[in-house]
Structures are given as C-alpha cells and as structure tokens.
Amino acid sequence: MIDVHYWPTPNGKKVTILLEELGIPYRVVPVHIGRGDQFTDEFLKISPNNRMPAIVDHEPPGGGAPISVFESGAIMLYLAEKAGRFWPQEPRAKYEVVQWVMWQMANQGPKTGENGHFRRLGPEQGDQSYAIRRFGDEVHRLYGVLNNRLYDRRYLAGDEYTIADMISYPWTVNWQGQGIDIEEFKYFKRWFEEVGARPAVQRGMAVAAGITEDPASLSPEEQARRRALLYNQRARPAPAA
C-alpha cells in the first residue's frame, strides 16, 4: 500500500493522476496546509521541506523498510520506475522525460505558483503591479514553451504519454486565473484537451476535492492566522546538540 500525504492542489494532483493511471491501490493521508499539518514532527520526518505531497511506500522494490519520498518530481520518477510504466528507459526517450519533469519542477510550478499568489493579493497588501507583470510575463512565456514543444509532438516527451504530461497538466488547468488566453496557444490547447479527457486524469484531479474549506466560512482572525502561517515562513531552528 502507498500512503499519499496530500492536499488537493496542483502539486498533490500530479501524484494522484499517476496513481490513477497506474491503477495501484493508495491511501490518502490529508495534510491540511491551511491549518499547518505540514509542520508536525511526524510529517517533517518524511517531508523535511514542510510541503506536500509526499509518499510512503510500505512495499518498496526489493522489500525491507518502507521508503518515503518527498518532492512531486521525485515521487513521479519513483512510482513510474517501480511500475515500469509511463517512463521509457531507452536513454534518449528516458532523458526527454527527465528534462520535462525538471522543467516543470524548476519553472512551470514555481513561477505559476508565484503568479497566482500575487494575483490573489488584495489592495490592502499594497501595489503588486511589478510582481504581477514579472510573473505574468514569465507564465505567458512558459505557456509558449509548451505550445512550441507541442507544435510537432503529440506529448511533451514525444509520441508517448508519460509522467512529463501528468506532472505538467495540473498547473495548466487554471489558465484563466493565471491571465492566459488559451486561444493564443493552439498546440497547447489540443494537448490540454486530450490529457484532460483521460478518465484517470479526471479521477486524479478530483481526489478529495471536497475536503477544502471555503475561505469565506472562516472568521477574519482565522483567515489572518492562516495567511501568516502560509506566507510568512522563516527558518526553523535546528534541534539542540
């Protein structure tokens, strides 16, 4: 059995999409990031960066003690390698996939995340126009990278649907909220519609969708506490020697 430490965000959904595509059993362990579950000592043992997703595989390849993996890119590689699916191993094809997994982790995820963050801030947070332009332009550039890549290929790593597609898809779903006009990127749009129509992708995207709260249902004090918890994190002290 695989435990998926999860909250329904784009990074979490990458993993549930792959697990649904693989059809292997898994158990969702909610990490309520608004409440601060990501800071518990127990969670930090498997995810020292205090971020979800993370997995614990209780039946790792070769047996022995459970293996835990944090960082969604590492989780995708681990699960695809274990299952022997969605990651071709011929060296050229293998590194096509690795490059796009790294691209997603280093570019698309972080920049799209920052764009969303600055676009969501209210006027009480001050003038965000520089940040919105900086990250908005970068996200536009990244949709262009996808579009150009998909101009002459069906999938990101070539003819085959792989973890490179699964890891990139969830971050494209909110294109409207990111200030993107999908009609500008027709090769991307073709891929987006094809990937989004896959039943396993739809199931993976829907996992635990009902567990989030409507922020409007929280008191102003609780909303302020959660904002501080998520947006003002600083280093945790190392344990005493």
Ligand SMILES: N[C@@H](CCC(=O)N[C@@H](CS)C(=O)NCC(=O)O)C(=O)O
């Ligand atoms: N690079 C990490 C990013 C994970 C990440 O940012 N997770 C967010 C939710 S999407 C999180 O756990 N946030 C908790 C926090 O900010 O305290 C990955 O891809 O796994």
